[in-house]
Amino acid sequence: MVAKGIYTKRDDGRKFTEVRPMKAKVGIVPSADGSATFETGKTKAIAVVRGPRTLHPQHLQNAQTGILRVNYGMMPFSVEDRIRPGPNRRSEEISKVTEWALSSVVDLSGFPNTVVDVFVQIPQADAGTRVAGINAAALALAHAGIPMKEMVSAIGVGKIDKTLVVDLDKYEDSLFHDGEGSTDIPVVMTSRTKEIALLQLDGKISVDEFKQTIEMAKVACDDILKVQMDALKGVANE
Amino acid sequence: MSKYVIPNLQREKIESYLNNTGMRLDGRKSDEYRELVVEDGVSKNSASAIRVKFGKTEVLAGVHLALATPYPDSPDAGTFMTSAEMHPMASQQFEMGRPGINAIELARVIDRGIRESGFIDMKKLCIKKGEKVYQVFVDIFAINDDGNILDVAGLAAIIALGRARMPIYNEEEDKIDGYSETEGIPLEKEVLSFSMTFHKVGNVIIADVSKEEEVISKFRLTVAMGDNDGKPRITAMQKGKAGTISTEDMETILNLAESKWAKMFPKVKEYVFGK
Numbered sequence: 350m351v352a353k354g355i356y357t358k359r360d361d362g363r364k365f366t367e368v369r370p371m372k373a374k375v376g377i378v379p380s381a382d383g384s385a386t387f388e389t390g391k392t393k394a395i396a397v398v399r400g401p402r403t404l405h406p407q408h409l410q411n412a413q414t415g416i417l418r419v420n421y422g423m424m425p426f427s428v429e430d431r432i433r434p435g436p437n438r439r440s441e442e443i444s445k446v447t448e449w450a451l452s453s454v455v456d457l458s459g460f461p462n463t464v465v466d467v468f469v470q471i472p473q474a475d476a477g478t479r480v481a482g483i484n485a486a487a488l489a490l491a492h493a494g495i496p497m498k499e500m501v502s503a504i505g506v507g508k509i510d511k512t513l514v515v516d517l518d519k520y521e522d523s524l525f526h527d528g529e530g531s532t533d534i535p536v537v538m539t540s541r542t543k544e545i546a547l548l549q550l551d552g553k554i555s556v557d558e559f560k561q562t563i564e565m566a567k568v569a570c571d572d573i574l575k576v577q578m579d580a581l582k583g584v585a586n587e
Numbered sequence: 588m589s590k591y592v593i594p595n596l597q598r599e600k601i602e603s604y605l606n607n608t609g610m611r612l613d614g615r616k617s618d619e620y621r622e623l624v625v626e627d628g629v630s631k632n633s634a635s636a637i638r639v640k641f642g643k644t645e646v647l648a649g650v651h652l653a654l655a656t657p658y659p660d661s662p663d664a665g666t667f668m669t670s671a672e673m674h675p676m677a678s679q680q681f682e683m684g685r686p687g688i689n690a691i692e693l694a695r696v697i698d699r700g701i702r703e704s705g706f707i708d709m710k711k712l713c714i715k716k717g718e719k720v721y722q723v724f725v726d727i728f729a730i731n732d733d734g735n736i737l738d739v740a741g742l743a744a745i746i747a748l749g750r751a752r753m754p755i756y757n758e759e760e761d762k763i764d765g766y767s768e769t770e771g772i773p774l775e776k777e778v779l780s781f782s783m784t785f786h787k788v789g790n791v792i793i794a795d796v797s798k799e800e801e802v803i804s805k806f807r808l809t810v811a812m813g814d815n816d817g818k819p820r821i822t823a824m825q826k827g828k829a830g831t832i833s834t835e836d837m838e839t840i841l842n843l844a845e846s847k848w849a850k851m852f853p854k855v856k857e858y859v860f861g862k
Binding site: 446542544545549551552554560 | 704834
């Protein structure tokens with residue numbers, strides 16, 4: 350990827366298509382049915398799976414299938430300005446888009462009337478928390494032995510001024526305002542069919558550039574998938 | 588929340604009709620929008636208040652400006668907030684009480700679109716740096732939900748902002764004395780963008796869904812586009828629901844979005860800024 354505009358070099362020396370160093374581990378919460386951490390650079394996510402368990406209140410139950418319920422949150426100390434504990438509009442929306450992304454691959458038809466709870470928490474944030482959270486959650490679901498049609502991997506791609514980039518950090522995501530500014534596109538890809546399970550976008554980008562970023566996301570998701578599979582096989586990838 | 592139930596028979600009828608003919612039960616083509624209706628004069632007591640309809644889907648949107656303290660990280664800029672009320676009058680799905688996830692998602696998608704594009708010139712809404720600015724509220728209220736409330740509400744928000752009048756600031760008493768008759772709020776007209784939501788029903792990508800189509804669709808993708816020297820440019824996207832988007836579906840949606848945008852943009856612009 351050749352930079353055309355004013356953004357020609359990344360502060361941390363990464364290539365524009367390069368994902369920050371990743372770490373993943375499963376089994377971090379012993380009492381849970383499944384759990385995992387996923388880190389990219391300074392962004393850390395932990396995910397815990399509990400269930401399938403009977404869903405209460407009863408009127409929420411579905412007699413045909415179990416349901417997936419996701420709760421995402423940032424810990425109060427995860428960013429410089431303390432975050433008030435408890436849900437807010439941002440966390441509720443991210444919970445829902447995460448739930449949609451994971452529901453597309455999870456098959457709970459064998460567990461009617463139950464819920465599988467996924468708790469995602471961010472102890473330290475440096476942009477890309479929803480995608481790190483989804484990478485951790487997918488790992489935790491697999492670790493819990495929940496039936497899945499495919500794995501999913503998530504990455505933030507985007508455009509900084511005129512330069513297309515993979516895995517935006519906080520500076521690129523929220524502090525860069527020069528030139529054409531910053532466009533941020535969280536993407537979730539399924540592992541086999543390479544379909545899009547989550548897509549959001551904010552910024553300004555042409556249709557052709559958008560198509561290119563999706564191709565970049567596909568490549569990055571393959572790298573992330575390797576890290577996830579290694580973690581599941583118990584390989585330390587520090 | 589009581590669920591909107593579509594009998595399996597009806598679901599199959601909608602899907603097979605679309606798959607076989609590319610047409611919808613209400614007689615529309617797959618990519619055909621319902622008629623857009625915009626009416627003024629919903630309330631005289633705000634900066635603007637309008638009614639927007641796509642067919643039977645109807646929302647009201649109003650703009651208010653209030654005095655506020657600026658955020659510490661932008662002491663010379665006004666502030667902005669979007670709220671959406673999915674009132675129980677609009678659908679059997681909606682209930683009283685605090686906003687549910689639908690209302691939250693809708694308000695956040697619309698809020699981001701307006702905020703990130705820089706449509707409102709926040710710097711011009713500063714009265715005294717670090718002390719006093721105007722806060723802009725966009726309030727969306729659903730009257731009747733017959734599908735695609737997201738696009739209707741998004742249009743309502745930008746049209747209401749386009750028609751919003753500046754408040755009259757009474758410096759002595761430090762309050763707002765009504766709204767100007769002539770002066771509009773400061774807007775960056777060239778960044779105007781609006782959103783189009785596409786759903787996959789059966790094997791077909793369709794635009795401007797009805798309520799039934801919305802309930803049975805596999806996924807939805809909202810694409811917001813603005814003008815870049817006569818060509819559409821993506822300014823926001825949001826995928827909803829649990830289905831996945833294949834490469835072919837994405838291609839279809841992007842092509843549809845580009846052609847629909849070219850057709851609708853001049854009209855939307857006229858609704859927002861007048862002729």
